[in-house]
Amino acid sequence: MKKLFFILLISINSFSQGIYEEERYVPETDPLVLEKLDEWQDKKFGLLMHWAPSSQWGVLASWSLCPEDYDWQKRTKGNNPNNYFKYKKEYEGLRKTFNPTKFNPEKWSKAAKDAGMKYMVFTTKHHDGFSMFDSKYTDYKITDKECAFSTNPKANITKEIFNAFRNEDFWVGAYFSKPDWNHENYWDPYFPPIDRNVNYDPLSHPEKWQKYVDFTHNQILELMTDYGKVDILWLDGGWVSKASDEETEKFNILKLKDSKGGYMKHKMVSQDIKMDELVLKARKKQPGLIVVDRAVYGKNQNYLTPENRVPDKTLPYPWESCITSSEGWSHRINSKYMKGREGIHTLIDIVAKGGNLLLNIAPTPEGDWEPQAYDLLKEFEAWMKVNSSAIYNTKPxxxxxxxxxxxxxxxxxxxxxxxxxxxxxxxxxxxxxxxxxxxxxxxxxxxxxxxxxxxxxxxxxxxxxxxxxxxxxxxxxxxxxxxxxxxxx
CATH class of the missing domain: 2.60.40.1180 (Golgi alpha-mannosidase II)
Structure with a gap:
């Protein structure tokens, strides 16, 4: 019984708070993917960017929309923080004033390259469902006429970012959220949302769920088709996955404390997004594509991603620590950034243990990075000019x-x-x-x-x-x- 409890505790912590090294790994078998994984492991240093209209409020992307009770997702902005439905409408209305006229991805790609970064992952869509690309499957997107930035020549932000970084010889990665809290077939307006999960039973409404599966596949295939070469498909929202009845029941009946002493209030709902089918379709468009189905045990998690932490030891599989450079994944007003010494030591520690560092920098609502972000990258640049040969193409x-x-x-x-x-x-x-x-x-x-x-x-x-x-x-x-x-x- 104690052993079962321990296994469940590890599983639930991994499920709710990110990927930990206790998780198992299924090796890839596709020779093209294996070749790319070897190349990726030699790159060592990448850039992650979280950006959306919610940056105007300086809040954590998406999470204030989730009806769960955690300190890190409190509603503090807007005119209606105490009325959930009015708040959600106001949050989604931020697209009407989102106008990042300082957007210059070439400036970012140059600064990142000088700092020694070799690959980039951009949030094409976070959990709130706002598409930072010109999707034909939704109007809740950067190029819709209701978005203030839609008339700008660089309105298709994802395409502009991908092109700018490819031009500097970066590998390009597409972050994509499997849950979409704006879509009627994920959070059906008929049912009030309860937590981060789909707000109806997919088994009781199979046609509705199939529409959502189709929508998700179609959006990802757009990114794989219309946006040039994509090297990494970086999927978030690990709770959107197929689960056995036994697993679902275990998560539903257990109430365990999280790391801060509070109770985890979300449950596990089986949400079969048909990932095996999707990966096959995506790799027909992008042969050798690395897929990172985060926090979902199985063959579609080509490397693991410890979040905001560095493992204590080397890990027996490909991995990457995704770490914030400031106090949040998204733009925060007056946020403090890590200093050069901390950033450089973090990179060294990760590389010495066989991993990669994916460092997050959050663009401002105006379309630039904070000066402290450029200062940090300048510190990396000066250090890497001397020491990069001990970082790239190395092993523990x-x-x-x-x-x-x-x-x-x-x-x-x-x-x-x-x-x-x-x-x-x-x-x-x-x-x-x-x-x-x-x-x-x-x-x-x-x-x-x-x-x-x-x-x-x-x-x-x-x-x-x-x-x-x-x-x-x-x-x-x-x-x-x-x-x-x-x-x-």
């Missing part, structure tokens, strides 16, 4: 980290040690002792950004590296310094 080497030193290795057998500077530490120590790795006899060691050969001494366990004062006073980068070992035992 045990023990991955020793104290404040992370490790990677490349395909030539070189090993890189990242010395992570402590808060306020502007100089690397004159002596560094590493116990877990031993260079081969006669191996050369240099700091990236310097041609000076460093002296080292073999120890009973590991080695000691000597850093001359001249180099300590003229370090090639900030926040973290990388030592390249020619070869190790």
């Amino acid at each position: 080497i045990a023990p991955y980290k020793e104290k404040n030193i992370c490790m990677t290795q490349n395909k030539e057998g070189n090993v890189f040690l990242f010395y992570l500077a402590k808060e306020g530490e502007n100089k690397i120590p004159s002596e560094i002792i590493v116990n877990s790795i031993s260079p081969k006899k006669g191996a050369k060691i240099k700091m990236l950004g310097s041609n000076k050969k460093l002296k080292w001494e073999k120890m009973e366990s590991g080695f000691k590296l000597l850093i001359p004062e001249e180099l300590r006073n003229n370090l090639p980068s900030k926040h973290a310094w990388t030592l390249k070992i020619e070869a190790v035992n």
Whole structure:
């Protein structure tokens, strides 16, 4: 009984709060996808962008529409925050004033490329159902005449972003929400919404549910057909998936506390979106397409995505930590951004454990990024100019980290040690002792950004590296310094 409870606890936590490394993984078999996954794992650093008309309010995208009671989705904006139905109407009316005239995706793609990012994932549609692309299957979209931006030459925002990033040699990813809280066949107006799930029983209304399945497939296939080469289909809303009767009953009868001590108030409803069929159709349009059906165990989750956290260890499958650069996924007024040291250390920590970093930056309602976002990317840019060879095309080497030193290795057998500077530490120590790795006899060691050969001494366990004062006073980068070992035992 205790074992069953533990399994259910893991499952429910994964289901409600994101993907954790306890989850299982089903390896892909399509050779084209496997090839792309290998390439993707070498890219290491990507950009995620959440953007929608709700950015005008500076609220978390979509979630204030969900009739669940959590602190992070309170209704605080608009004229009717205490009347759900008036609030929803006012929220959806934000499209009428959404006019991001400063929209310049070429500026974003250039800044992201300079920072060392290699792929980009954009929210083509979040849970609120607003399509940031010119879909012919809905009027709730950026190009509809009721949207203030619809007359702009760049009104098809998704197409403009995809083209701008492809022109800078980025891989392009389409974020797409499987639940659509604006669509009448997901949240039927006849039934009041109860939680994040479909608000009727799909088994009792199969024709209505089939219409929603068709709508979802049609919108995704639009993105796969009309928007050029797409490398990643990044699906959110993991609760929209097929579940067995047993699984559904388990989720419905259990009430377990979440990480903050509150009770999870949503349940699991079997919502078969026919993902296997959809993936086959999508890959006919985009051969080798990487599909990330987040939080849904099965063959359509080609890599896993721990959310706003870094796993404690390496994971035995492809993975990516999606992490916010500021205080929310969507634009927040006066939001604080991570500093360069934190961002660089996060990237190093993730890469040393074999993962990728997908860093979220939220555009403003005017169509630009906050100055702090550009400042952060400038910090990445300066550091990556010196140290990127220790990031790209590398893999983990045990023990991955020793104290404040992370490790990677490349395909030539070189090993890189990242010395992570402590808060306020502007100089690397004159002596560094590493116990877990031993260079081969006669191996050369240099700091990236310097041609000076460093002296080292073999120890009973590991080695000691000597850093001359001249180099300590003229370090090639900030926040973290990388030592390249020619070869190790």
